[in-house]
Amino acid sequence: MGQELPRQAEVVIVGGGVVGCSLAYHLVKLGIRDVVLLERRQLTCGTTWHAAGLVGQLRATENLTRLAQYTTGLYAGLEAETGQATGFRQNGSLALATGAERLEELRRGAAMARSFGLEVEEVGPAEARDLHPLIEAGDVVGGVWLPKDGQTNPVDTTLALAKGARAGGATILEGVTVTGILTRGGRAAGVRTAGPDGTPGEVAARIVVNCAGMWGRELGRMAGVAVPLQACEHYYVVTEEIPGLPRDLPVLRDPDNCAYVKEDAGKLLVGAFERNARAWAVDGIPADFCFDELPEDWDHFLPVLEGQMRRLPVLETAGIRTFFCGPESFTPDVRYLLGEAPELPGFFLACGFNSIGIQSAGGAGRVLAEWIRDGHAPMDLWDVDIRRLLPFQASRSYIAARAPESLGLLYAMHWPHLQPQTARNLRLSPLHDRMAAAGACFGETAGWERPLWFAAEGEAPVPAYSYGRQNWFDRTAAECRAVRQAVALFDQTPFxxxxxxxxxxxxxxxxxxxxxxxxxxxxxxxxxxxxxxxxxxxxxxxxxxxxxxxxxxxxxxxxxxxxxxxxxxxxxxxxxxxxxxxxxWAVLGVTGPAARALLQAVVEDPAQLSPEACPFGHWVDLNIGPVPVRAMRLSYAGELGWELYVPTEFAVALHDLVVAAGADHGLRRAGLHALDCCRLEKGFRHWGHDITDEDTPLEAGLGFAVALDGKPDFIGRDALLRQRHAGVTKRLVQFRLQEPEPLLYHNEPVWRDGRIVGRLTSGAYGHSLGSAIGMGYVEDGGAPVTAGFVAAGGFEIEVAGRRVAAQAGLAPFHDPQGRRMRD
Incomplete structure (x- = not known):
């Protein structure tokens, strides 16, 4: 006789894949044992059962890498803990590069991994062949070897997590479909269900968690929560058994050919993340979907398979036992969805894992369990926080266009500043057409189209991506000169x-x-x-x-x-x-030493913009021609400047008035690349890169922006007082390379006197300084980091495996006293 549906629980988890079972496992480990997991059919029947089972560790950021490392350690001991076999093996992984740009990408990733303490090694073609004797390495220029990467059996691993969860007190029920989300007082309050025979039921709960995988968007709609994910087709083949196939082969990643290969019980599994991916079940997933496969499409998969036949000649004679196509869910930016829904307190998400659910499940389950227990994320999880995305991105037309591109990006080149191509031109500033006519190359943030740089007359505003000096390098340099020497116009409407x-x-x-x-x-x-x-x-x-x-x-x-x-x-x-x-309100940023002269030429009362009438950090209402403007004296570039707030219906008129007058003052339109360069020269922080919810103002050098002794009560004050007394053990430091050619982006390791002491959080080229610049946190093994520690060290930044000497300091390199923007 099966278990009865409980009437209430502390936490209800919807979805019995590897992520849902991991969350249940970690909740009971934390002492939250009143957990109910509901699976509509059978555990693993959605996407988990057909996952390839790769367990890689290196991700795009430090914290996501740490979560993947945790997953590896968890799986390594799970069988011994639960008695359930998992099939976990650590045979390592080998990623190949067939060109210089891909090799630089791998080198930069390897350097980042070293700063996280991850074991990683760059290898040449001969070493790659030694590690994986089956490969043809004639076109290989290098690669990266991660010896602690592994692979596991997805179904067995999920069952082990479920067994561990049950042992800790969790209730796991199969054949129970969630048909609605209960709410009370503006919070999630439980779920409405239907049993195997259709019998209705309810489970009251303090927390409801959406671990429904590719059903996550549908479940979100029940709660009034936008969940931007879409199922896409994912292909692989499994060969017949290959005599003499080594069982200890590392997982092979061949991103230039869109493929991965792993040994699987004496056979080879060849999978693809092809560029021309396809969405599936855009109009809804069939209600009876359970351990199902999608129709074969050999024509679609054949180019990938042919590429792997060249890479692994053994495939030419190996028979194909299984051709598989199954759905997996993908998000707009190839990062999963985690955290509490902004629309509904008490409703959490852990879904949209972009084909890396197996390798992410352990870490994601742990941090979400801690989040539920503590009421806040245990570490900086902004990369995967659901709040980074907006409701319109969950619309059917948007996500069906964007998700296939996301799948294709998994093994595409991860260029700096890479912009998506699909689902664009949705949120436009009223100045968009003016900027486009002036040669703007646009990038997207939160759906907004924002000028990144402006092409020269007769030049197409099309990016040519590179890790070196891109085709916009000189254009951005000219825009930065306008900011520093004359005046620049920015469209800052997306604020x-x-x-x-x-x-x-x-x-x-x-x-x-x-x-x-x-x-x-x-x-x-x-x-x-x-x-x-x-x-x-x-x-x-x-x-x-x-x-x-x-x-x-x-x-x-x-x-x-x-x-x-x-x-x-x-x-x-x-x-x-x-x-x-x-x-x-639209916003025009007018920035540079000639900003006041330009605006005084068009404002009705020039005295309103005098240093006395409108000092830095003040605003004034005025008229520019007939246009009403709220002028705020601010600058993210570190120069004299105003942000001009104007009702959107007046924005084009204001733009035209300013541009017409700007001809006499050296006005140039500028984009976000120039603004980023200038703000780094000035040492201005960027939330999400240089400062996060793990960093305090004292560590970030922002103590001046905190009234620690000026007012008695604000959130976080007590913690800052304690830290001020104890001293900070990390500091945000400015860096400037001593060589003019290398470029910095972020996550490059920081070396001090021969040891890694941190990594860059931001990087760009300092066009006013003649070399790349960056900022990043520096630590000293837990000891307080003082100005003397920074001044006494010999610093280097590791760029794609090569260390480059760098000047370091706590003050910005441009106008450290801030006089220029306050004049």
């Missing part, structure tokens, strides 16, 4: 803008903001928002408009995250209301 108003608005913001925003109207305050651990949750400006009205302005990429943080910290009994006003 997120929130109005906070009401008689309690000041009190609410004083609690949320670490800096003092109890300033007179007309002032702008730069401030972080902190969590209780002192970590930086947001980095933004607050302008006081009137006694009871404030504007919060933040980045486009973090709009949903910051909105959620703000609105969830407004007390229910406060007379305080938050409104998203982003679409109402």
């Amino acid at each position: 997120a803008k929130f109005a906070v108003q009401g008689r309690d608005a000041e009190a609410v913001l004083q609690r949320i903001c670490a800096n003092d925003v109890a300033v007179p109207p007309g002032r702008i305050v730069y401030t972080p928002w902190l969590n209780e651990r002192g970590g930086i949750e947001a980095d933004l400006t607050v302008a006081r408009i009137s006694h009871d009205v404030f504007w919060v302005v933040t980045g486009a990429a973090v709009a949903r995250r910051d909105w959620t943080w703000l609105t969830r910290h407004v007390p229910g009994d406060a007379h305080c209301f938050v409104t998203d006003i982003g679409s109402a």
Whole structure:
């Protein structure tokens, strides 16, 4: 007789794949034993059962790599712990490069891995052949060997996790379909179900978790939660048994040929992440889908297989036992979805794993379990946080176009600044056509089209990607010169803008903001928002408009995250209301030493822009011609400048007035690449790269933006006081390469006196300085990091395996006193 459906639980997990079972396993390990996992059919029947079972460790960021490392360690001991065989083996993995650019990508990844403590080795063609004797290496120029990578049996591993979860007290029920999400008081409160015979039921719960895999979007809709994922076809073949095939072959990754190969019980499995991938079941997954396969399409898969026949000649004579096509879910940016839904507190997600669910499940299950227990993420998980994406990205037309491209990007070149090609031109500034006519090459952030750089007249604004100097290098250099020597115009419309108003608005913001925003109207305050651990949750400006009205302005990429943080910290009994006003206001940034002269030539009352009338950190309402403008004296480039906020219907008129007058002042349009270069020269931080919820203002050099002794109570104050007393054990440091040619992006290891002490969080070329620059955190084995430690060290930055001497300091290299933007 099967178990009865419990009437209530602490946590209900929906979905019995490897991720759902991992979460149940880790919850009970944390002592949360009142866990119910519901699977609509049978465990693993969706996508887990047909996964290739690769367990790689190197991911795109440090924390995601650490999670993958944890998964490897978990799987290595899971069989001994549970008694359930898993088939886990650590035969290593070998990634091949057939060209110089791919080799540089692999080298940069290997360098990053070393900074994380991951065992990795660059190999030449002969060494690659030694590691994998079956390969034809004539076109191979090099590769990377990760000896601790492995492979596992997905079904057995999932059953082992389920067994461990049951042993800890979790209830796992198969044949129970979730038909609805219960809510109470604006929170998730449980699930509505149907049993195998259709019998309805309900389970009340404090937490509901969407681990439904490719059904995740459908389950999200039940809760009113947007879940941007789409199932796509994923192909592989399995050969007949090959006599004498070594059982210890490493997993082979041949990204230039879109393929991976692993040994599988005396056979070879050849899988593909092809460029021309295809979405599946756009209109909905069949209700009876269970351990199902999709129709064969040899014509689609054959080019990949032919490429692997050249790479592995043994395939030419091996018979094919299985041709498999099955669905897996993919997201808009090839990163999975984790965390609490911004639309519904108490509803969590762990889905959309982009064909890396097996290697991600252990780490994802652990951190989500800790998140549920503690009420906050245990580490910086912004790369996979659901709040990075927006509801429109879950629409059928959008995700069906973007997801196949995401699949193809898994083994494509991971170029710096690579932009997606599908589902574009959806969020356009009112100045978009003006910028396009001026030669803008656009990039996408949160759906916004934003100019990255401007082509010269007669030149196509099309990027030629490279790890070296790209085709926009000289164009960006010219834009940076305009910022530093004349004046530049930026379209900054995608800023997120929130109005906070009401008689309690000041009190609410004083609690949320670490800096003092109890300033007179007309002032702008730069401030972080902190969590209780002192970590930086947001980095933004607050302008006081009137006694009871404030504007919060933040980045486009973090709009949903910051909105959620703000609105969830407004007390229910406060007379305080938050409104998203982003679409109402366009923003033109006018920046450079000639900015005042240019704007005074067009403003009705030039005296309003004098240093006395509008100092740095102030705003003023004025008219430029007939156009009403709110001019905020700020600069992310470190020069004299204003952000001109204008009602969207006036934006084109304002642009044309400024551009017409700009001809006499050296005005040049500029894009985000130039702004990024200039902000790094000035040492300005970027949330999500240089500062995260794991970094405090004291570590990041932002103590000046915190009223630690100026006001008694704000979120995170106690943690900062403790840290100030103890001293910081990491510091954000500025770096400038001593050679002019190498380029920096981020994640390059930082060496001090022969040992790795950190990594870069941001990198760009300092066109005003004549060499690449970056910033990154430096540590000293847990000891306090002081200015003396930084000044006394000999620093190098590792670029694609080569160490380059670097100048290091705590102050920015451009205008360290900040006089230019305050003149």
